[in-house]
Amino acid sequence: MQKLQKIDDFLFVVFNVMIILTSVFMTGLVFFLVLSRYFFGSSMIGTLEMATICALWLYMLGCMVASRNNEHLTVDFLEQSIVRPKLKAYYEISKSIIVFGISLFVLYLASEMLAWALKRPQTTPALGIPLLWQQASMLIATVFFVTYGFRDVIRAFGLLKTNEGSE
Amino acid sequence: MEPVYGILILIALMIYGVPVAWSFAGVLAYLVWAYDTNTTTLFLQGFRGLNSVILLALPLFILAGYLMESGGIARRLITFMEASVKGRRNGLGSALVMSSAVFGAISGTATAAVASIGTIMVDPLAERGYPRPYTSALLGISSLLGILIPPSITLILFGVVTRQSITALFAATVVPAIVLIIGLIIYNKIACKTFLREFDEAQAAKSDDHKPTQTDAERDGFWKSAFKAIPALLMPLVILGGIYGGFATPTEAASIAVVLSIAVGFFIYRNLTPKRLITSIVKAGETTGTIIMILLFSLMIGRIMVAESVPQDLTKFVTSLTENKILILLIVNAFLTFVGMIMDDVSVTVVIAPLFMSLMVSVGVDPVHFASIVACSVVIGANSPPMAPILYMACKIGKASIHESVKPALQLIFFVALPVMLIVTYVPSLSLFLPRLLGVY
Amino acid sequence: EIELKIATDSGTNDAPSGLAIAKWAERIEEGSNGEIDVKVFYQDELGSQLEVFDLFVAGEVDLMLSWPSTSYDKRIGVVNTPFMVSSWEEASEAFGHNGWASEIMNEVFGGIGLKYLGAWPEGFAGVATRGTFSTNIEDANDIKVRVQPFFPIPNTMQALGYQTEALEWGEVFTSIQTGVVDGDSGNVIYWDYEFFGELLDYYVHTRHDFVTGNILANADTFDGMSDEHKQLILDTSAKMMDERFSGARAEDEANIARAVEGGMQYIEPSEEEVAAMKVAVRDAVWPLMEDQIGADIMDKIRAKAN
Ligand code: NA
Numbered sequence: 001m002q003k004l005q006k007i008d009d010f011l012f013v014v015f016n017v018m019i020i021l022t023s024v025f026m027t028g029l030v031f032f033l034v035l036s037r038y039f040f041g042s043s044m045i046g047t048l049e050m051a052t053i054c055a056l057w058l059y060m061l062g063c064m065v066a067s068r069n070n071e072h073l074t075v076d077f078l079e080q081s082i083v084r085p086k087l088k089a090y091y092e093i094s095k096s097i098i099v100f101g102i103s104l105f106v107l108y109l110a111s112e113m114l115a116w117a118l119k120r121p122q123t124t125p126a127l128g129i130p131l132l133w134q135q136a137s138m139l140i141a142t143v144f145f146v147t148y149g150f151r152d153v154i155r156a157f158g159l160l161k162t163n164e165g166s167e
Numbered sequence: 168m169e170p171v172y173g174i175l176i177l178i179a180l181m182i183y184g185v186p187v188a189w190s191f192a193g194v195l196a197y198l199v200w201a202y203d204t205n206t207t208t209l210f211l212q213g214f215r216g217l218n219s220v221i222l223l224a225l226p227l228f229i230l231a232g233y234l235m236e237s238g239g240i241a242r243r244l245i246t247f248m249e250a251s252v253k254g255r256r257n258g259l260g261s262a263l264v265m266s267s268a269v270f271g272a273i274s275g276t277a278t279a280a281v282a283s284i285g286t287i288m289v290d291p292l293a294e295r296g297y298p299r300p301y302t303s304a305l306l307g308i309s310s311l312l313g314i315l316i317p318p319s320i321t322l323i324l325f326g327v328v329t330r331q332s333i334t335a336l337f338a339a340t341v342v343p344a345i346v347l348i349i350g351l352i353i354y355n356k357i358a359c360k361t362f363l364r365e366f367d368e369a370q371a372a373k374s375d376d377h378k379p380t381q382t383d384a385e386r387d388g389f390w391k392s393a394f395k396a397i398p399a400l401l402m403p404l405v406i407l408g409g410i411y412g413g414f415a416t417p418t419e420a421a422s423i424a425v426v427l428s429i430a431v432g433f434f435i436y437r438n439l440t441p442k443r444l445i446t447s448i449v450k451a452g453e454t455t456g457t458i459i460m461i462l463l464f465s466l467m468i469g470r471i472m473v474a475e476s477v478p479q480d481l482t483k484f485v486t487s488l489t490e491n492k493i494l495i496l497l498i499v500n501a502f503l504t505f506v507g508m509i510m511d512d513v514s515v516t517v518v519i520a521p522l523f524m525s526l527m528v529s530v531g532v533d534p535v536h537f538a539s540i541v542a543c544s545v546v547i548g549a550n551s552p553p554m555a556p557i558l559y560m561a562c563k564i565g566k567a568s569i570h571e572s573v574k575p576a577l578q579l580i581f582f583v584a585l586p587v588m589l590i591v592t593y594v595p596s597l598s599l600f601l602p603r604l605l606g607v608y
Numbered sequence: 609e610i611e612l613k614i615a616t617d618s619g620t621n622d623a624p625s626g627l628a629i630a631k632w633a634e635r636i637e638e639g640s641n642g643e644i645d646v647k648v649f650y651q652d653e654l655g656s657q658l659e660v661f662d663l664f665v666a667g668e669v670d671l672m673l674s675w676p677s678t679s680y681d682k683r684i685g686v687v688n689t690p691f692m693v694s695s696w697e698e699a700s701e702a703f704g705h706n707g708w709a710s711e712i713m714n715e716v717f718g719g720i721g722l723k724y725l726g727a728w729p730e731g732f733a734g735v736a737t738r739g740t741f742s743t744n745i746e747d748a749n750d751i752k753v754r755v756q757p758f759f760p761i762p763n764t765m766q767a768l769g770y771q772t773e774a775l776e777w778g779e780v781f782t783s784i785q786t787g788v789v790d791g792d793s794g795n796v797i798y799w800d801y802e803f804f805g806e807l808l809d810y811y812v813h814t815r816h817d818f819v820t821g822n823i824l825a826n827a828d829t830f831d832g833m834s835d836e837h838k839q840l841i842l843d844t845s846a847k848m849m850d851e852r853f854s855g856a857r858a859e860d861e862a863n864i865a866r867a868v869e870g871g872m873q874y875i876e877p878s879e880e881e882v883a884a885m886k887v888a889v890r891d892a893v894w895p896l897m898e899d900q901i902g903a904d905i906m907d908k909i910r911a912k913a914n
């Protein structure tokens with residue numbers, strides 16, 4: 001368990017560093033586009049393409065961190081209204097299983113995208129960068145969605161155990 | 168019937184407490200099953216939607232919003248607005264509204280405004296007689312000026328999913344925003360009379376000499392706070408001037424906003440530190456992620472809906488009920504208000520609005536005008552329980568109970584926001600006047 | 609009953625391309641005696657240009673009138689080869705039935721699982737601008753035009769002297785209005801007048817590119833059809849192409865007249881100016897195309913092009 005915790009901490013740092021890097025590059029590239037237009041008269045083809053590649057990674061890293069921290073927008077009044085610990089545990093178990101199931105479906109969709117990308121590879125229009133470089137962000141993200149979904153299921157069952165101990 | 172079941176499943180999942188993004192993914196799974204959709208390129212379509220230069224403006228404006236908060240730009244603006252009412256207590260509510268408006272001109276979301284303005288203004292207002300629930304409700308509604316006054320994340324999302332020009336959409340909601348500002352200021356003038364009198368009577372009965380803490384605005388006075396606010400006030404000029412003066416596209420203007428807010432925060436106000444900068448970037452990334460995840464699944468749902476001709480069927484259904492444009496608009500108003508109660512602002516913008524687009528076009532409603540109607544309905548939706556993320560956030564920051572804030576919030580909606588939405592709906596020129604004047608539409 | 613989906617990425621239901629696919633659908637339905645049911649999707653109805661093309665390559669759309677992106681195969685960029693043909697006569701010879709260009713197209717599209725059924729020409733491209741214009745390479749230096757980001761379109765316009773900006777179609781109007789760009793490039797006058805006519809002052813007919821849509825079928829769909837239905841698709845698409853070839857030139861001329869009437873100034877560069885452009889662009893762009901598209905294809909073009 002402690003080892004998993006360490007891996008998670010490490011990954012969290014990696015995600016945050018990557019969020020910072022992609023944000024800086026994305027902003028820098030778009031800003032450079034504006035500057036180059038005024039100082040060099042012409043804008044470099046492909047600047048926006050690189051900026052959107054950074055953006056896509058940023059989007060997915062943001063999604064992953066939000067999933068890790070369970071910070072996705074949620075309507076929580078049902079959760080708030082359940083006070084009995086045991087009922088709450090059952091509620092959390094059911095909810096986490098639903099999310100986990102849905103995340104498996106999303107993983108399936110992502111695998112279809114990967115299969116298609118391997119069957120018919122594509123490149124970006126201006127720079128000819130393989131599209132898979134961008135799509136990889138979404139593929140990785142969905143793997144983490146499933147992982148965090150599974151983690152939440154385990155946690156929810158843990159809730160049941162601690163309650164049984166206390167009762 | 169599949170779309171109806173889809174919406175019912177969505178509501179059920181959300182109310183059960185499944186995160187909104189995952190609720191959408193759940194509905195997506197249902198639709199794939201119900202329509203037996205070919206999934207070869209479904210996720211790829213979601214990717215295509217996200218892989219857009221126009222959408223780049225979204226993370227950039229979100230980042231700019233966080234930086235303006237941590238860099239002290241927001242505080243200078245709020246202090247200046249407060250100082251300009253010269254200590255009149257009934258003016259403090261107006262100052263809150265005006266702060267939201269000015270803040271809205273540099274930030275794309277409502278949450279940034281709630282956080283900055285709430286943190287700075289709610290306590291001083293409470294000390295001077297404004298009940299916290301009322302202030303939180305007023306803050307909740309006014310902060311939504313941030314999505315009516317450009318730049319606006321909501322309108323960027325609307326433009327991305329409906330393929331409308333962001334520049335035109337940004338201009339469409341400016342006049343509606345002014346109408347809302349006027350409405351809120353008038354309402355506040357009337358409402359505050361009662362509670363300020365009650366507060367004074369209560370104070371007199373207690374007869375203690377408790378003096379409220381001095382605020383920045385009282386300390387600095389008008390001229391000093393105006394001087395300090397100059398760099399902050401130049402920001403909207405640069406951002407909007409960039410877009411409408413032809414120097415930059417909205418995406419480029421967003422990058423300028425980020426760079427400027429870093430520069431101003433570091434070198435002029437000196438509130439920004441490397442540590443705060445990093446925290447802002449990480450927080451902005453996470454906020455972006457939560458919005459993008461909803462958008463991603465919505466895009467895929469939208470693709471299936473379109474392939475199954477759902478918008479056309481909806482158009483046929485509604486026009487079979489009535490062909491009267493005013494009635495149809497009323498139905499749309501009612502529906503948007505209703506879904507706004509149970510859904511968050513992003514979801515309404517990216518899922519519900521596009522469904523109605525073909526209906527709107529078929530009865531002769533201009534897409535840019537429709538964007539304006541949707542934006543006004545989002546102001547209501549984000550503050551109408553049970554799903555009222557902005558109101559709840561305002562209560563959290565304003566240290567008010569959600570329970571007590573619902574009543575003033577509903578009053579503000581009923582007497583101000585709803586009438587504004589109706590006016591905007593039935594007077595198209597309010598929305599179309601400025602884009603046409605600027606020649607961007 | 610078989611269901612086919614026809615789509616176009618450019619043109620709403622009342623645009624010439626939209627009308628053309630509607631007619632195509634009608635003929636297929638009639639010709640099959642009701643055995644085939646055709647659903648028609650116009651521009652943006654199934655998503656952006658790239659999205660519709662994804663659906664098409666994957667077989668979720670069966671037939672298309674397409675101005676395709678180069679994302680699946682750079683060689684598709686051959687459809688944008690600058691100064692490949694210079695007159696309607698040359699174009700008709702190259703792109704007509706069994707024309708030399710058609711053979712190249714067949715090969716290129718075949719590589720990504722599409723069957724090339726023929727060309728659907730629009731005419732020769734030009735540059736539409738506001739406030740300023742140029743008929744030669746030198747004067748174009750101060751002019752910034754919108755380009756599609758597909759290779760070798762930006763390279764072509766840069767070789768013609770212009771500054772380029774890749775913008776999505778939806779942002780072009782406001783970008784011209786606010787001055788981010790001075791105009792649009794690479795289109796026949798129809799699009800520029802129809803969408804930006806109130807903003808643009810000049811249309812310089814550089815004729816640097818022969819703009820044509822491509823009538824295509826998903827190869828899996830096509831191969832899965834009965835011989836009778838295959839023939840029906842071939843006949844109806846051939847008819848669509850022939851009608852277009854005989855009508856397109858007149859239509860382009862009518863569109864020019866309409867734009868001039870609407871206040872746009874129509875300018876034809878002199879023969880010398882066009883000759884200079886032709887040399888400059890071929891020198892700069894064709895070698896690049898050799899890298900991207902392959903020497904064998906470019907050799908064919910070199911051998912045939914005038
Ligand atoms: Na705003």
Ligand code: NA
Nearest residue numbers: 507508548554
């Ligand atoms: Na709501």
